[in-house]
Amino acid sequence: MAAATAIEIPAPRDRPAARILRFVAQTPLNIFLAIVGLLWLVPTIGLFITSILPASADASKGWWQIFTKPSLATWGNYHALFHQSGLVQALKTTAYIAVGNTLLVVILGALAGYAFAWLDFPGRDWLFIGVIGLLVVPLQMALIPMFKLYDTFGLFDTWEGIALFHVAFGLPFAIFLLRNFFVGLPKDIMESARIDGASEIVIFVRLILPLGLPAIASLAIFQFLWTWNDLLVALTFGQNTTPITVWIAGQLREFGTSIDIIAPASFISLVVPLTVFFAFQRYFVQGLLAGSVK
């Protein structure tokens, strides 16, 4: 497939009249998206407002009371959280676990995804179905057998142990996503590279990874996110290793709503995955594949 956009043809739509027409045509779209976006934000905004209201206000009336009584707002809940010892350490631990396992999932998943997409070996398709089938394994059922295994190998109460657990559970989705993505890549690129004598590894590193960036970026976002927010695995396999979710759970009262802890803690915890999301946004820029591939 020849590079079709080698010459820059100014599209007819750049004329002023067309531009105005486009804007007018887009306005309903803009309005629609704006309404949907705002509605979608309402529960999150509600949670945020709840986090800046004192616990007694949260208990007696809904969070929209802030619109009539803005003076109720306070950062007190956040202050209280930051004063509890261990918050910073918990964030650090979570970072190790989340970054560590995401890196490994991306690498192993890309390798395996490429193999399932472009390497030929007997039993490939059945193995692939088997891997997808593993998506079904619920986390809870792996707890007990892995607990015993971890205990034997001294992985109990280490951040590495928790991270490895997440890697394994993240792989089925990673392989599924990346394989399906790689399958859609233009095959001529790879064929021509093979004919040129490039080894699989070179093809993988020089061609597949760059072309697959959008999928890899979205995989990374979600894997990071899911492991950042995990509670059960960290709770089961840690004693003193405390990521942020376990730390928050350790702040919740036995009796009592604890919404004055859950709400601010959610937003503190939210900052990092959201930053990751923004950082990876640029890999979703359209037209990455447009243009010559030589």
Added chain:
Amino acid sequence: MSAGGITAEPPVVAAPPPGSGPGRLGRYLVGAFFLAPALFMLGVWMVYPAVYTIVRSFFGPTGFFGHWVGFHNYRTLFTTSTLTTAIKNNAIWVAVVPALVTAIGLVFAVLTERVRWAVAFKTAVFLPMAISAFATGVTWRIMDQQDPSLGAVNALGKTISGVFSPAGVLSSAFPSTSVLQPAKGGALVMKTALQPGSVAKLGLTGIAPDAVPNGAEQAVQPAAKAGDITGVVWRDFKPGGGQTGVVEKGELGLPGVTVELRSSAGKVVQSTKSDAHGTFDFASVPAGSYKAAIGSQTFAKPFGGYAWLGPNLIIPSLLIAYIWIWAGFAMVVIGAGLAAMPRDVLEAARTDGAGEWQVFRRVTVPLLAPVLSVVFVTMIINVLKVFDIVYSLAPESEYAKANVIALAMYFTAFQGAGNFGIGSAIAVFLFLLVIPVLALNIRRFKRDV
């Protein structure tokens, strides 16, 4: 262009010319190198527990293995109602959620391509994914509360319904004695008949002090007036209860209440409003038998809120919350697929004269098929495993109604009874459920190729 499905055949790679490049063993080695690390991790962390779970399901309730019980656990599973409800509910989830989530994600991904402020919109929709499942469950639990002063959804409902059917002035009130009887339509009618010259005493109670209308003063029982029917409507309560049916000192009259005079047939003959002391006076009443009544609009109940967390609406509430969370996932993944799509094919179709909708349907969607199937199948499996949202959103009293397989497994294995045998059996059942799901999808997407 290949439109791959789950396992649609990927394009055949040109075989290396014979005699050149690595041989068959080389191909295996390369494949092994690419696959080995992932397969190792999957084998240890997922296959081993899966096998353990299958084996464990044939053993007793406790211990790493316990004692052998054969198929007893499975028999229990299918004879108790807990699991049948869970299966039915999961079926609803599978039918509704994956399709909706994928569709909404697709629509959002495509629409935001054309807007400058796409990132802001995507962030708004993505945010729920970034908040922990537990916190989002709690958020919706609070939003769905029945009490309109606490739950956002019902607060909105109350505002809307307040416009169309405002609450009555004394919506919580009820009669203090049996003299007043409820009548159809919600009005309260006096049991005893009245003639001109009688005094009607309409005692109401259940009214909080701050719910008494403004300007209320000490209730006064008016004197009888010939030719008129007089009366008093008052808050028949004083600390300690007081004597019901009697106007006592310290009891307030209820001003502004519409009192009706009804003929014995029930037709409203006159109506008037009570004054600050609660007294009213039907002047110049012709002879006859009448009943005094307080109209139903006085007692119109304010919007009580829908029971989103009650047995009838709990499943829709769960579905809505779940879609709210996961649409962002679909949107981002499909957006990635869109970003990587070669634009020239679309341009070619457009210059050929195809309209936007046709381009979308005939070119975009087929090209996106592999990514769409990832989202769709992942959602099906996620929904079969759904746990967190049901656990944190549904009140305990609705667990039985809203039960899902993963929740049943959790409670069976870890809470209270702690029966790992049955818990494992439920997990095995979940594995088995997926197989037809996968098979169906393989066949469907293979057709597209």
Added chain:
Amino acid sequence: MTRTRIVLTLAVATALLGAGLAGAKTSSHAKTGVNTAVSGTITFDGVWTSSSGQTQFQDVIKLFNKTYPNVHVRYKPVGNNLPTVLATAVAGGHPPDMADIAQPGTVAQFAKQGKLKPISYASSVMSANFAPAWTQLGTYSGKFYALPFKAANKSVVWYSPPIFKTAGVSPPKTFSQLLTDAKTIHASGTPAYSIGGADGWTLTDMFENIYLRTFGAAKYNALSKHQIKWTDPSVATALKSMAKIVGDTSNVYGGTSGALQYGFNQSVTNAFASPPKAAMVFEADFVGGVISSSTKAKANTGFNTFTWPSITPGPNASAVEIAGDLFVTFRDNPAIEAFVKFLATGPAAEAWAKQGGFGTGNKNVPASIYPDPITKATEAPISQAKSVVFDMSDEQPPAFGATTGQGEWGIFQDFLKNPKDVSGIQKKLEASATAAYK
């Protein structure tokens, strides 16, 4: 250090400790020497978190370290996930050294499976500090396994003074007075009852108090051990009395459907957040913790308590139903033994009691230690009452007594939905109990 010396030092220390405790009556500072010989780390999985128990328990540990500075107790706050975490750890073969379990039924299960280590070395300290019933509580098949460290008084009712004042009623002493007062409160414009039916255990607590007040401790314990069936007429009587409360639907905040949707926490805030929307909450002393963390209500002006009203006069009227935290050990070593024995002493309990939110059956803890009158009124009866019984649902096998949505909790929610169907509920309860006791 040779082993003999260690054992000898330990023996001396124990003797000193034991002697000191046996001699102390109400003194709050038993004099013992500092013991540096016993050392080690103890991992402790507990349900209390931050300011609702963890900090206070750390104070208890600090006091322990004054005598045993080389024993490090590592407390892990697990919160409400404790049953899962503990079950996994035990099944996986790596439990913590000690754990805090709220249900005797669960403790019995672990003991039957042979996972627990007996704490018979603490028996003498126990008998010096607790009435025999408390030791009995932690005993299974004749061996002493669990130390009841913290207890909650469940025979308490919390009420809103402003609503009582508006209604012109004062705390009722008898059940019939309670019902009359409830009607008066309703007439004054506020629902009388705030019931957190989404949490089934609030309903079982109400039933148990009614049963206890009507039939007394002996019959209560017989029912608890399933020596009386749930189809017994006494159960029907108690259920009918309970129906007088839960069946009075317009007097329950939110009505039946509302009560089923909101749980314990909200039942408290309904009554004590401002403005108060209901008059009474029938729950234990830990309601106070919720009030202080979620509302601005102040003692006497915003909230107050009265004892669960009497039904049959006499000793039944002052019986106390408690729930508690039982400490169990999964391993045995000198450090653990020292800690367990310490926890059974008066000073250990006082270290927490003086901060409030803590009740104990330890008879050597003086009532004066409690920080305020309301706390004293709710906590002191635990150790002083002549007749103490344990929360019945907690004593049942967990499948019947402590499983969300099933067993007792689920069936009582069904009762809340339809309080008229007394015999139907009885049949369900009996069926579920029989299955669990097999």
